[in-house]
Amino acid sequence: MAEFSIREIAAALGAEALGAADLLVSGVAEPATAGPEHLALAMRPEYAEGLRTGQARAAVIGAGMDWQDLGLEAAIVAPRPRYAMAGVTAAMDPGPDIAPGVHPSAVIDESAQIGAHAAIGPFVVVGAGAQIGARARIASHVSIGAGAQIGDDALIHEGVRICHHVRIGDRFIAQPGAVLGGDGFSFVTPQKSQVEAARESLGTATDAAIEQSWTRIHSLGSLVIGDDVEIGANAAIDRGTIANSEIGDGTKVDNLVHIGHNCVIGRDCLICGQTGFAGSVQMGDRVVLGGKCGVSDNITIGSDVVAAGASKLFTNVPSGRMVMGHPAVKMDTHVEMYKALRRLPRTSRIVQALQKAVSNPDKTS
Template sequence: MAHTIRDIAAALGAEADGDLDIVVTRAAEPQSAGPDALALAMDPKYADGIAKGRARAALLWPQADWRALGLQAAIFAPRGRLAMAGLTALMDPGPEIGPGIHPMTVIDPTAEIGEGAAIGPFVTIGRGVRIGPRARIAAHSSIAEGARIGADALILQGARIGARVTIGDRFICQPGAVIGADGFSFVTPEKSGVEEIRETLGTRDSIKTQSWTRIHSLGAVTLGDDVEVGANVCIDRGTIRDTSIGSGTKLDNLVHIGHNVQVGRDCLLCGQVGIAGSARIGDRVVMGGQCGVNDNIFVGDDVIAGGATKIFTNAPAGRVLLGYPAVKMETHVEMQKALRRLPRLAARVAEIEREIGGSVIPKSSQSD
């Protein structure tokens, strides 16, 4: 898809200079950009790459001397990554899903499909499903009975939307995601070893043979507007109430949301985050990759947890957390500094022990 520099600048709401009628068909890193590409150099550290490529136009940092860089035109981006969001949205052709409903689909006659939908081959849509206008559903996806999906949904290959799931507008679902599987909820007839350990913090009176009885999931999953889920995300449905994800929240690949979990608005949960059952996550929470959240706890609004942080207790709003178990970021940094000093400290203690041991007079040589 071809765009003039003028059109790109207008779409980004950015200033531009030079020959604004230059046409580009793609974006590229500066050193690999040809005459048909817009070079991306939103920071001065990428300027050297422009000379190695053959770009005529570039997306640059503010006040960049684009003529000195040998360019014929430039767009100026005060905030580079924000400009990238607009540029990639403009240039992304999206998945190729043919208009209309492919003949190799299975759609229950009671399902309601909104106007302008595009549904690929081998899609199955169950009884009573309602799908909003302009939905795009790629091959091999399935939507179970009673599900509700809003307008402008994009559901990619092999996604699974479970029974009674409710999803808002502008939903994006990457391949292989499963929304609305049963929760992982089991109980023993007698008090289990896990319950005992939680009460005693480690003490066990005896070990008994136990078997697990399934607790069925009567709830479903509710997602707000503008929610995105990555590839192979799993969101379990609730036991009684719905598991819920607030509007604007984004889930990376391989995130797991347990049953009854409540996630707030505009959260960002990175790859392999796991949130155990009945935890509550506030608004605008950010969790780096491999973070874990214990069951039945609350993480307050605006908490930021660094990668691999494990949160076992309630976290107050605005807290920045690191570590296993999670502590304040500044505390974690001090702990790591102390940990690095341990070998030197151990050597110093051994030296002191030798000095003290050599200066002690043995009892056998002492006079009365």
């Protein structure tokens, strides 16, 4: 296992090294369970107490903490602890063990282009005309469709499916089981469906249902993913119907997220687990959607929007707004609505008493 000096780690983080900066560590651990070979992560005082029971000789600590009093030989001071944690874990993560070159069991079409120093694992299938960038690491059982393009320094974990003609930028990461560029869920009936009638009438239509079946609208567009994007395990992002679906640079998509056809997602967005997008959503930059959010079709979400977990977005959301609830409203409005909801039983009792008093004035004291 690789070893790193405290000085090297501090330099990579742009942080300050204290004490025995040449001390070597080979992994990270929580303070109470750390051994002498570990760098303990004790960035807050409540975590630092664990150093007294663990065996760590070095730790990442927060500003103002006394590393010598904690019995350490060396320390790295992190003014922004969670950001430092990102750097430390990146330095310590060797990634999956994929042997250099192409595994004998991989099936690579002769017309595919594989970049220099790529590592392609067992049972990978690469279709005709596909292009894979330099230094790509592709784990076992991945399939890459005909004409797909993947940039440099990709890391594609086990069982990922990248469909035909999908285009992906540099430094892409896909966690196991992600499916990118499947057809959109787009169907139509010969005559007006009950869904269309309900939308037009807001559910008041009384016309009898017509017996008819659904006809597929084929997906002729593709999916275009920018640089520095990460897609979580078992996420599914559909290709466009005519135009492309798009995911902007730097956006991170969590496990079990579904993004429907024709969606255009901006840069540096954070989309948390089990969030679902219907089709044709336009979303700006730096949007954060908490887990289990639902996004209705054909709406626009501006930049810098934050939606709390389980929010349901049915209408357009302007830039910079923080929303919450079902349906989603401004967070402060939702808090007031929730307070009012909790007061409903008491309010109901008060109203009943007032009704009784008004209806029977002679019986009141």
